[in-house]
Amino acid sequence: MTVPAKLHTISLNDISNPRVIRSLIPCPSLRVFKCHYVNFGDFTPALAKDFGQLLLSAGERFEDFGFTVQAAALLNDGVDLDARFKLIDLARIPNLKRINLWIEDNQYLIPFLRRLAESGSLTPMLETLDIYYLSEHDLDWERLDDILQHPYFHVLREIKTSVKTYFNLEDVVGQEPGWYSKPNDGSRAHIEMGHNIAKPPNNIFSVAYEWNSCVGLRLLPPICHITFAQSPTLHTDPNDWYTDEVEECRLGVMRDVSFEAASTLTVALGNMPPHQSVFQL
Template identity: 35%
Template sequence: MSIQLPPELLQHILLEIREDKPSLKSFSLVCSTFLFMARPHLFHTIRLRPAGVSRFLRLCDHPLQTISSAGVQVFALVQEKEEERDLRKSRALNDLLTWCSPDGERTLPTILSNLGHLSFTWTGSWMLSEEGEMRLREFQLVTELSLSIVAFHNYGEILRVIDSFPSLEALTLVKRFKQDDETESHLGQTLREVWSHPDTLQTNPLTISLKTISLQSYVDARLIRALAPCRTLREFQCHYNKISHLTVERASAIGGLLSGAGSLESFSFAIQEDWSIDDNTGLVDRFHRYINLTRNPKLRKVTLSVRHKTFPLHFFEHLKEANIRIETISLHRLSNLVAENESEFDYDRLDAILQYPTFSRLREVILDVFIRFGPESVAGQSPRKTYPRPNENSSAVQKMETKMAIFRSRLPLCERRGILKLQEEYRFSWGSD
């Protein structure tokens, strides 16, 4: 059976329900036409554990397979903790890349011909054969690559893998190889020597034009240096769990990478550590000694997520005389440093800094205002494990209104310019209220 509806109407329906999987499944069951249209939304992402690779490849082997028509955009091979203990024997990645259908017509790149984002966890050079590495080059449309906890015998090997994707624009690196007794017993002394000898740094520059680089957790400083020069870089993101993870070596490597990125437009820096700390960590000194954003004349957007009393102030003070024009500033995780009668953070100073010429084109200063709420603020709502938002007339909403008023009073100059944008952020906790 086929139902005749204007394609424009069907596309509009899909746009409305594309984030609602139950509705998408119901839509796909109406008729074959609806199924064909819903499939790319239902199977947007495939995530596989190594234990599931054989089953996945059997599906790909089948002559009636429909994976190739699903329009898969994201493919991820992830490792579970129990599987991390036998990395040496892991053949899942290579099995995926070297697979070919019995008729010789289909490979993973042809099955996933629309793939835009590829993600590997616990990846090492011993997992890839020459054929597997060559097959990476057949992912012609991949623009985003995520590598988490990677280990190679030298930096040339990992750069060669990154350089395999001709259309690659965005690279995410998460952590470095985890060295413990288990992994060292598999890899022996070789890996320890690789990470400690500078002669392994002799690499060829990347031929691809990366536009976005995202570093998460403690990415090896020498690997960061190996990515330079990257003159096409437009967006840089850096996220550390602890302040101590931004070592002198990493700060220096980041500074070197950004100094050659004259096209940089967006800079994001985050530290997850969840308590207010003073300047004695050396964060301000380490950052500004090695990372100089005044060399990036096209910088337009800055995002900081650092719960630190002075770091944001020093950051913007270093830019206030620069020949750049920031248009958007996002500041996160500062809302707990303000109270009704006192503030641990000098908002008056920040307000004054943001009036300098560097910030004359500011269109918005975004701050998130955080409130934690508990069971009393959701009385009458349907029972659930967690709640996205409190009741409209609850004490939590009243606290939010009070806190937002305080923020506006702390930044009066930005408020008068109409650029102060406050974003509500609620978080449910059973122990609150």
């Protein structure tokens, strides 16, 4: 495969063949790397090593890293994520500005951040740390706070996580029946979301959030406002639910759906068009 000179984004879904990654190395124009796996076990050490080499080949251009494991933490059958992320070694990326991690298992997180903190980077560049499950993780929060005091994080402007709540039909009275993007202002669920934001560990940051459960925890400057955004949510047709006992949960669980609704470009192992700037597989 001949890598286009202007290729700036690589987005991978359940990639299993290391040869595909190796065929993209070097990629000196790469700025954005996104990778999604359904299962923990599909993210192998061999793939992690090649991901690391790919990112290093981008040099100073690379700035945005995103990684998702869709499976719930309880489905991690002994996969050592920390050992895999060591092979990617983001501490060697000089201009990394954004990190997005959507992984429910939290065993990797403190070691992952500690490696960045101890990297000895002379010029801090990281601006955004987006950890979707951070508010749900059982972490040593004092230890996390100590790590974030390191010079590597001195220009960090935003830490993002998610906070979820539940709502039912009583919280959307007056809205047109169908798909509900958010409950009514002042409703029980609306008030409960505010309480959830105020609970530890969320209350250690100044908070700005959207109702679609995407919560921006901003370190500087202090922010205190609420904005709303339209997002995919659950339909509230009672015929959709299995039992009355779980109706409220099924009616109202709100989760941020951040996967981009973009068409997938399948590229064979051959030459890509010279104008191609985004590679999705």
